[in-house]
Amino acid sequence: MIFNVEQETLPREELEAIQLRRLQNLCERVYANVPHYREQFIKAGVTPADIKSLSDLAKLPFTEKQDLRDNYPFGLFAVPKENIVRLHASSGTTGKATVVGYTQRDVNNWAELMARSFMAAGATRSDFIHNSYGYGLFTGGLGVHYGAERLGATVIPISGGGTKRQVSLMEDFGATVICSTPSYGLVLHEAAQQAGVNLRDLPLRIGIFGAEPWTDEMRNDLQEKMGIDAVNIYGLSEIMGPGVSIECAVAKDGMHIFEDHFLPEIIDPVTGEQLPEGETGELVITTLTKEGIPLIRYRTRDITSLNYTPCKCGRTHVRMNRITGRSDDMLIIRGVNVFPSQIESIILETEGASPHYQIIVKRQGNLDTVEVQVEIDGSLFSDAIKNLQQIEMRIQKTIKEFLGVSTKVRLVEPRSIERSQGKAKRVFDLRNESE
Ligand code: ADP
Numbered sequence: 001m002i003f004n005v006e007q008e009t010l011p012r013e014e015l016e017a018i019q020l021r022r023l024q025n026l027c028e029r030v031y032a033n034v035p036h037y038r039e040q041f042i043k044a045g046v047t048p049a050d051i052k053s054l055s056d057l058a059k060l061p062f063t064e065k066q067d068l069r070d071n072y073p074f075g076l077f078a079v080p081k082e083n084i085v086r087l088h089a090s091s092g093t094t095g096k097a098t099v100v101g102y103t104q105r106d107v108n109n110w111a112e113l114m115a116r117s118f119m120a121a122g123a124t125r126s127d128f129i130h131n132s133y134g135y136g137l138f139t140g141g142l143g144v145h146y147g148a149e150r151l152g153a154t155v156i157p158i159s160g161g162g163t164k165r166q167v168s169l170m171e172d173f174g175a176t177v178i179c180s181t182p183s184y185g186l187v188l189h190e191a192a193q194q195a196g197v198n199l200r201d202l203p204l205r206i207g208i209f210g211a212e213p214w215t216d217e218m219r220n221d222l223q224e225k226m227g228i229d230a231v232n233i234y235g236l237s238e239i240m241g242p243g244v245s246i247e248c249a250v251a252k253d254g255m256h257i258f259e260d261h262f263l264p265e266i267i268d269p270v271t272g273e274q275l276p277e278g279e280t281g282e283l284v285i286t287t288l289t290k291e292g293i294p295l296i297r298y299r300t301r302d303i304t305s306l307n308y309t310p311c312k313c314g315r316t317h318v319r320m321n322r323i324t325g326r327s328d329d330m331l332i333i334r335g336v337n338v339f340p341s342q343i344e345s346i347i348l349e350t351e352g353a354s355p356h357y358q359i360i361v362k363r364q365g366n367l368d369t370v371e372v373q374v375e376i377d378g379s380l381f382s383d384a385i386k387n388l389q390q391i392e393m394r395i396q397k398t399i400k401e402f403l404g405v406s407t408k409v410r411l412v413e414p415r416s417i418e419r420s421q422g423k424a425k426r427v428f429d430l431r432n433e434s435e
C-alpha cells in the first residue's frame with residue numbers, strides 16, 4: 001500500500017516540474033534570508049534567477065557539515081526564530097554536534113514522510129510499533145514517533161536501553177513492528193534468548209532498521225532470528241532525520257528517496273563533479289520544502305548509487321542502494337580502500353562467526369595492521385573449539401581474496417564485544433595514536 005499515492009507515483013516529468021519549481025523557490029528563500037548562502041551564491045557567481053532547469057543545480061555551491069558548525073547554532077536558519085517549533089542535534093559521529101530547527105510545517109512534512117515510510121515497509125494503522133530509537137535530541141525517536149501516529153498505528157515510545165524490559169514489553173504488548181538500529185536488533189535478540197523468549201513466536205512481522213550501515217547478510221540474519229521482513233531506512237538530521245528514504249517491502253531492493261521533498265545527486269567525492277546515472281559516489285541532497293534549515297547540495301559523505309529503473313511497488317521515486325560507508329569512514333589500508341561493511345559481509349557469510357565484530361587498525365613502524373575481532377557464534381563455542389583456527393583462516397583468506405588486504409582475524413568469546421544501544425562503533429582506527 002502507498003500512503004500518498006499521488007505524490008509517490010508521479011510520472012517523472014511531473015515530478016521534475018515540481019522539483020524545479022521548488023528548487024527555484026528554495027534558492028530565492030535562502031538567498032534572501034541566509035547570509036551564508038547569499039555569500040556562497042555570489043562567490044559562485046549565481047543568482048536564484050540562473051536556475052532555469054534541474055541541470056542548473058550543478059552551478060550551486062555545496063553545503064558541508066563544517067558550514068553548519070561554522071554557523072552554530074542557528075546561523076543557517078531561514079525563518080525568524082519564533083517560527084521554529086523544535087530543535088534537534090545530531091549525534092556528532094564525526095565531531096561536534098550540529099543543530100537543526102523545524103517549523104510546524106517541517107514537523108508535519110516529516111510525520112507524513114515517516115508515515116509513507118511505514119506503509120512502504122508494509123505497516124498499517126493496525127500495527128503496534130515498538131520504537132527503540134533514542135528519544136531526545138537525536139532525530140530517530142521523535143521522527144519515528146510522529147510518523148507512527150500519523151499512520152494511525154499504536155506507537156510504544158520505549159526509546160533505547162533497558163533491553164531486558166524491552167523484550168518483556170514486546171511480548172506483553174504484542175509488538176508487530178520493531179524500529180531500531182540493526183545492531184540493537186541483534187542485542188534485543190540476544191536478550192530475548194537469555195530470557196527464554198523466541199522472537200519468532202511473537203506477532204512481530206516487520207523490522208525497520210537504519211541509522212548505521214548494514215548489509216544484506218545482516219538482513220537475512222535479522223529476518224531469520226526474528227521471523228520478520230526487515231527493511232532499510234535512511235536519514236540524517238541535517239536533511240530531516242529518519243524517513244529521507246526507505247525500502248519498499250515489495251522489492252527490498254534500494255531505498256526510495258521521497259523526491260518531492262529531496263533532490264538527490266551522486267558526485268565524485270574528490271572532484272565534486274556529478275557522476276553519470278548508476279555510478280557509485282557521494283550522495284548529495286538538496287532539501288526542496290524545508291523551511292527551518294533548508295540545505296542546498298548538502299554533502300552527506302555517504303557512499304551509494306542511484307537506481308532510476310521502475311520498481312515493482314509502483315512508486316516512481318528513485319532508489320538509493322545500500323550505503324557502503326561514509327567517505328570519512330572509508331579505511332585506507334596500505335593504499336587499499338576498504339569499507340567496514342565489506343568485512344561485515346564476509347564475516348556473516350562464514351559459518352560459526354556471529355555478527356558481532358570490531359575492526360582495529362594500528363600502525364606498526366610504517367605498516368598498517370588490521371585486526372578483525374569476531375565473536376564466535378554462541379551455539380558453536382563448546383563443541384567446535386578445534387575448528388576455531390580454521391574459521392579464522394577462512395575469514396582471513398576471504399578478506400584477502402576479495403578486498404586485497406591482509407588482516408589478522410581473531411575469534412573472541414561470545415558476548416565479549418561491547419553492545420551498543422544505538423549506533424554500533426565497529427572501527428577503531430588507532431593509527432594516529434602513539435605506538
Ligand atoms: P551523525 O551520525 O552524522 O552525527 P545522524 O545521527 O543524523 O548524524 O546520522 C546520519 C548518518 O547515519 C547518515 O549520514 C549515515 O551515515 C548514517 N545512516 C543513517 N541511516 C543509514 C542506513 N540505513 N544505512 C547506512 N547508514 C545510515
Ligand code: ZN
Pocket residue numbers: 247248250251256311312313314315
Ligand atoms: Zn519500491
